[in-house]
Amino acid sequence: MRPHRVAHCGRLLLAAALLAGGLQVQAAPWQPVDDAEIVETLPLLGAYAAEQRALRARLARQPRDAATALALSRSLLARARADGDARLAGQALGALGAWEGDAAAPVEIRLQRATLHQHLHDFDAAAAELAAVLAGSPRHPQALLTLATVARVQGRYEASDRACTTLAEAGQPLYARACLAENRALRGEADAARRELRALLAAAPEQPDWAGWVRTTMGELELRAGRLDAAIAELHAALRAAPDPYARLALVDALIEARRWTEAQSMLAADAGDGDALLLRRAIVARGLGMPEADALRRELAARYAQAALRPEAAAVHARERARFALEVEGDAPRAVALARANLRTQREAIDLVILTRAARAAGDASAVAEAAALAARIGLRDVRLGAAEGRS
Amino acid sequence: MSGRLRLALALLLGALALLPARAHQASDAYLRAGSAADGTLTLQAEVALRDLDLALELDTDGDGRLSWGEVRRREAEIGARVLAGLTLSPERCTLRPAADRALALDRKADGVYAVLHYTSACSAADGPQLAYTLFQGVDPTHRGLLRGDAADPRTAAPLRSLVPGGAAVAPWSGSAAADLADAGPGFFADGLHHILIGADHVLFLVCLLLPLALGRGDAPPPRGRALWWPLFGLVTAFTVAHSITLGLAAWRVLAVPPSVIEPLIAASIAVAAADNLRPLLGRWRTLAAFGFGLVHGFGFAGPLLEIDLPPAAMAWAMLQFNLGVEAGQLVVVALAVLALHPLRGRGGAAWMRGGSAVAGLLALVWLGERVLDVKLLPV
Secondary structure (H helix, E strand, O other): OOHHHHHHHHHHHHHHHHHHHHHHHHOOOEOOOOOOOEEEEOOOOHHHHHHHHHHHHHHHHOOOOHHHHHHHHHHHHHHHHHHOOHHHHHHHHHOOHHHOOOOOOOHHHHHHHHHHHHHOOOHHHHHHHHHHHHHHOOOOHHHHHHHHHHHHHOOOHHHHHHHHHHHHHOOOHHHHHHHHHHHHHHOOOHHHHHHHHHHHHHHOOOOHHHHHHHHHHHHHHHHHOOOHHHHHHHHHHHHHHOOOHHHHHHHHHHHHHOOOHHHHHHHHHOOOOOOHHHHHHHHHHHHHHOOOOHHHHHHHHHHHHHHHOOOHHHOOOOHHHHHHHHHHHOOOHHHHHHHHHHHHOOOOOHHHHHHHHHHHHHHOOHHHHHHHHHHHHHHOOOOHHHOOOOOOO | OHHHHHHHHHHHHOOOOOOOOOOOOOOEEEEEEEEOOOOEEEEEEEEEHHHHHHHHOOOOOOOOEEEHHHHHOOHHHHHHHHHOOEEEEOHHHOOEEOOOOOOEEEEEOOEEEEEEEEEEEEEHHHOOEEEEOOOOOOOOOOEEEEEOOOOOHHHOOOOEEEOOOOOOEOOOOOOHHHHHHOOOOHHHHHHHHHHHHOHHHHHHHHHHHHHHHHOOOOOOOOOHHHHHHHHHHHHHHHHHHHHHHHHHHHOOOOOOOHHHHHHHHHHHHHHHHHHHHOOOOHHHHHHHHHHHHHHHHHHHOHHHHOOOOOHHHHHHHHHHHHHHHHHHHHHHHHHHHHHHHHHOOOOHHHHHHHHHHHHHHHHHHHHHHHHHOOOOOOO
């Protein structure tokens, strides 16, 4: 079969599986009759499972063995990121349980805890943990870089600048410059930031990961400058330098913004995962292309969000994705406005404000448009997508 | 942005490039408090097989998949592991696995869950407290989402999110049985309200007592025992009858659609009014009150049918509701007899005929409305 035929069959199978899954969600509890029937597939396969079991057993014998606890926590967090699985991040936090509320916990334990809080979108807890680490060792590079990022996500650019600047004093001048350049770009100094990032790209020509990182930063800069084609080119360049799932997803989002549906679709088809983030993009693209499985994808995502939302405190955690779902899949703009607003209580990246603006425009809600503009002005963010009605390139 | 940070950190630390975060559900268990027919407490727990595998290593053959056999053979262990996280106090209330409910599975949007049933020897009136500690130490972000045993689902509280090792909660407070044990006025008030706003029930009662209160034809109105005993007899017959059908309907033993009951109620008023104008029923009047009481009982059951209660709680609710109906009935009878008293012997019989004629006409209009499903009158 030719590749596109294979892809088409795969899509039909996926749609059928999603439909079957959707129907089973409604079903009552059941008891299989056959002992051989497979009832669940577990996320940890092969070496990971064995490695984690061994670490767990060792930690059970010596709960305050920091090296074992960190190894287990990092292994779980790595899987949590790969699979987009919040359960594993929770377990990664659990592995550090012996130091819970321990003011004298080792720096590495505290840093891991801060990273986990950030991963779980508890930015205030992450910032507090990092402040405690930096009180003891003010020039810890990892703590500084994490703090710069957390502050940036929260829309506290001055705090982020301070952490970036200290990074230079901590012996990381390149990171400090890239860190500051990103904040300048967020403030709308696109030309200066672009020049600085190009210079940084040349500063370490032998390092593909560095190039990938800087190119991704440049791609996001171009998105905020409203230069979609340049952004897509930078993100492609980032991926050519070093394959990276974050950049992949950023590129998919840029292609969706540009309505280059088939390119977005072929990128998504190459990813085997079924995390909520991938499923959301698949649903958006399926809708954009008018594909037959669009409805099954919409229902599957709606079921997942509905179940996750049963936990009262989870409502705000994935509001960014749920706002996009309401706006770009369900076409429910007023609901998207409400969700985008809720999301801005925890995270204030450019995209979070852009989602509120787009939802508000779709809903004809002028006060919400103004609200997004006012918040952007307050935190100092400049993004052409927040300005007068944007055109599609 | 967290993905960007990871890549930066990986570069900074010389570690492997890490992959991005994708939203996915955290670990939740679903708890439902309830009560059995005899009023003892039940708790259903749904726990993800993934979470149980982490705690108990259910995947015996290590192939990354759970077969039903791998789960079923560990049923006792699974039940005990979850039970260890569900501590009910006082101690005599301790939960036990329900002997008659085997392990089952339930598929949710994020995976397959084990469905476990527990029982306690206590009742809601004992006010037991639940301390939740499931997966404490394994995953501090785990939550137990508890749905209480609400008396009235219309006012049911949202899910309560239990933090492992957090403060104990009272899952059965606000439950039907606990409310009734507290002698809450809810269903009594519902019953009282129901009869007082039910114009058709009130009119039927008034029609029944008009001849007794005002007398028939030229004979003087009855007094003393001749008044009170028949009145008592009529009201008792009506009450006993509607209690029977109210019970049958509320327990869902017998269901008659409103499209049948409502016209029959209107017809019952027309017959009672006609009997006042020209005696038809004679000495069968009390029996007729009983027969029509059976019809009215189905009409009363509405508010109880809207809610879903376990049988024991339903019995309590019904008793209160019925007492409310009786109290309302007595108020109607007392007010009617008092209001009609000045008319006794002063052309009372004419008033009786006139009143009955008006009631009969009204009943016929209602009958027409209810049969043809149209609305002509404001009541």
